[in-house]
Amino acid sequence: MLWKKRYFEYFMRVLGAGMPRMGFKAVPSWSRVGSLSGILLLLSFTVADGVFAAGFEPLEVPAADGEPTIEAMVWTPCANASGSSEIGPYSVQAVRDCAITGQSLPLVVISHGYGGSLLGHHDTATTLADAGFVVATLNHPGDFYGDDSGAHELSIFESRPRDVSRVISFMLESWQKREKLDPGAIGVMGFSRGGTTALILSGAVPSVPASTERFCRHWWSFVDWQCRRLKTGGARIAPNTDSRIGAAVVMDPLNLFDTPGLESVRTPVQLWASENGGDGVELQHVEEARAALPQLTDYQIARGAGHFAYLTPCPPGLEESAPRICEDPEGFDRVSWHGRMNTAVVEFFKRKL
Template sequence: MRITKIGFLIAFALATTSVRAAGLASIDVPANGDGPALKAFVWSPCATPPSEVKLGPVALPAVRGCPIAGSKLPLVIISHGHGGGSLNHHDTAEALADAGFLVVAVNHPGDNFSDLSRAGDISIMFQRPTDIKRLIDFIIGKWPEAAKIDPDRIGFFGFSRGGYTGLVLAGAVPDFRDPNVPCPEPAPICGEIRRNEIPAKPLARDGRIRALVLADPLSFFSNRESLKAVGAPIQLWSSEHGGDGVLPESVAALAVNLPDRPDFHAVPGSAHFAFLAPCPAALAASQPEICKDQAGFDRAAFHRSFDAEVLAFFRRHLGASRTP
């Protein structure tokens, strides 16, 4: 196990590139027989200096609609946690895009900040991996900018339920009846598990994903057998205190039970929501539960180190951007 050092220990020199701004665009994936319409944000390398873009309470350094710089770019898909959204990890997306990656962060239908209609239902645990598979299909297929992407270099970043989503896509088999997973009533999903109302349909897998970063993943994977099919390299992050149903000991067990030892980081002094981008004042005022950290923990300083480590991992396994 490697302990992450908080602060400026890893310089953003790792992100050296001629492109120094993240292009920002929205994308819509049409509904089909496998699921509802998807909405996402795309961050891309951009040659134009950034300005401030305001999206609700969040201000981003970006360029709206900037032409994508480069070609054959590696792609990273971001999956948010329970009730989250596509802007939750914008700083990580910006760092990756500045370094030559194309990054797409989805809003999971029925389980996002503006639509919680299915967030408490076990069916969402089956829909989430399908959302990502459909998103990848569209991005490298029918999206007008698909030719800019190298389909052989696809990565995944997932937080909390997004981490669960990544593990399923990588081949892990969840055990929703695992007694070690806390599931307090009256959460609807707990009653569904207790009554054995678990969907029979298969979970989506996607072998196109070549590397995964998982931050405080929600784990229904209690043993080596449930993880034996996972072959892609993984960078695994754990908060010290956990939260929102994620137990630090469950994340540590993943590090032991995965077939190949992950690049494991435990973050001293952190709680679950420390992996979300640092909150602007307006968001901190309206949602202190996801913005307030443990006493003495500096989220902004941590994210400088965190984003650099994530970038270094994806560079190692997907490579930097290249031209034909």
């Protein structure tokens, strides 16, 4: 089959590649095995006791009306015994095609950061699924590990929210198990520019002048792609709000907003920051968002951590090949932090959805 040939060629390139130049990129090259074809090829299963009871299945949202195909993954409450699946370097606490338990289940869509993948937050996805949520993760076309063709254009901040809305519509209207969902209980979670995506979906209005002032004040900003785009005559980022969103978890977002643009958010927000920041995100930027959001429900800072602390903890092999995004400052325990963080995310969505 064509997808097998394409994936084999791509996987061999990944094996021979080092870490890419990161910029705002949030997920390492090893996570490239998160593509739909890669998952279908690489999945192998080992059952273990005492782990999350979550299921998962690959999903493809078809191209329509000029919009591209979206590769996605659905994580669901599992009616069978818990187990783990090895996907590339990750041990994912879920089993494939597990029977779904429960009715009227809330839906949460997770948006990754620049160059990320649908596996970049799999521990949060499985924790939510274990708690009774259906979760959809996706690869944003033009801005994921295997396709960055649109990642350096301002229009990506318009297409990303549309991607999430398309996934929501597919889940509610075309997913084979859509009768399991509660269409009135939909949330979104995003990291880095995925956090920006979550805010836009929740009603935030991007501001080119505010973004230019925030990111492009330094003399060297002329070499930054984002600043070059922001300073182009007629630059704009149109908002794409989705009124179906009932709650948003926003992690270390790229702040493209002014105060009025954030005051337009009418969705309850749980906001997270990293003390040390990184890849264009600074604690001050998140603090500015905190001050402006009218329905901020919860705000927490990962003390002593950098930007990538919000990515799922790295397995040993990935720690060796991608230390930049896997290694945390001394004294910060990412595994422990994710345990507390995931619990807080579940509690927030349970309250709000």
